[in-house]
Amino acid sequence: MSGLVCSLAGTGTRAWLLYAENPGFWQKFQDDFYKCFIKDNRYQMLLGGIGVTIKVSLLSALLGVIIGFIIAVFNLSNSRILRTIGKIYTDVIRGTPSVTQLMIIYFVIFATIKWSKWIIASIAFGINSGAYVSEIIRAGILSVDKGQTEAGRSLGLNASQTMTNIIIPQAITNIFPALCNEFITLIKETAIVGYVGLVDIQKAGDFIKSATYKAFMPLIGTAVIYFVMIKVLTLLLDKAEKRMRKSAMR
């Protein structure tokens, strides 16, 4: 084990020496950076890509939660028809690749409808995310003790009053962390919007790669942008979750 660490450290040091003592390498790095991100204002393409990724992620997350909630209610309802609809929905979405879903929605279902590309893409991701969110919400609702429903109903509250006043407020604390996870997955999932002609972060990096014939710089750049975005988001969500737990633990 320690041998491995030593050799790894050795390799790292060697690489650094190579870097630091070889002005040619350092120079090349700077040149590549300039060529890929600065020249011809290429960074603007990436900035635009960040905007697209954020727009699509936010709208599809919103749609996903709405659709997910509706499907969860279907899955938990007493009506066999609604349950079947919910089951088919979840099955179909989970059983097909999201790229395929995106392309079907864009090129088939919305073929003749002239909405903005990013809205159509968001609908596709929202429909996809909804299936997963519905399972999260369903599990969260089922995690609330059955006695809570009985207490609510025995007081004379109807099913939806019991749901909104008693069950949902308790389920949210259980649902929130899983929902955050789903949101993060969703952001990364949107990296396929290039398939329908949207220029998000991934596609912008791709364009730069094609234009410069350089692979390393644009791809690593793309990865770094995604990573930083998601890291910042994770920190914010963790904070929100802690605050929520605190207020739920009274």
Place this chain on the structure above:
Amino acid sequence: MIRVENLHKRFGDNEVLTGIDENIEKGEVVVIIGPSGSGKSTFLRCLNLLEVPDEGKVFLDDQQINAPGVDVNKVRQKMGMVFQHFNLFPHLTVRENITLAPVKLGKMNKEQADAKAMELLQMVGLTDKADSYPSQLSGGQKQRIAIVRSLAMEPEVMLFDEPTSALDPEMVGEVLDVMRDLAESGMTMVVVTHEMGFAREVGSRLFFMDQGCIMEQGVPAEVFANPQNDRTKQFLSKVL
């Protein structure tokens, strides 16, 4: 006040209630005892339709409540229920637990419900807990709050499903005291219980249930002193 005719309830192949005909008058305190699995709780839960009977009729004030088209929620507003595990709402304060239903159901406005809550909390001696959360209360306090929560709807009947079974022994008394006061105030009560002392003292009529039907009934003291049915004798010899 409550009448059941030919009440049957099955869970799968298991017939839990095998045909019960009974009539409970206003002001009665009916205590139900019997071995576990005898259908006591299911019988009680059929009275407010938390369990839907498979066969038979349930009447409240001469209205058949398990008929199609009856608004069950309206019926339940007239029947309070207290559970073994309290089932207080943990995300709400004691006050909010009590006022939620009366306010949401339009029975009272916020101020009236708050006043009612304080009045009832006074009755059970827990006014200082109005702004506490259920997790900060002892079992006995929780159950007293649960009783108050039901009473806030001003029900005509109170159903108790083993209200002291989940309590530490030293807390049973405080809950039974509240129930005794309630009985003395003239409330119609149906109580499933293992507290034989309470059944004897407070009950006006006792049902002994076994195998899904009422095997024997009568004035509690008489049934305890002189049981007629063999199953009753056997059961009482074990618990008394």
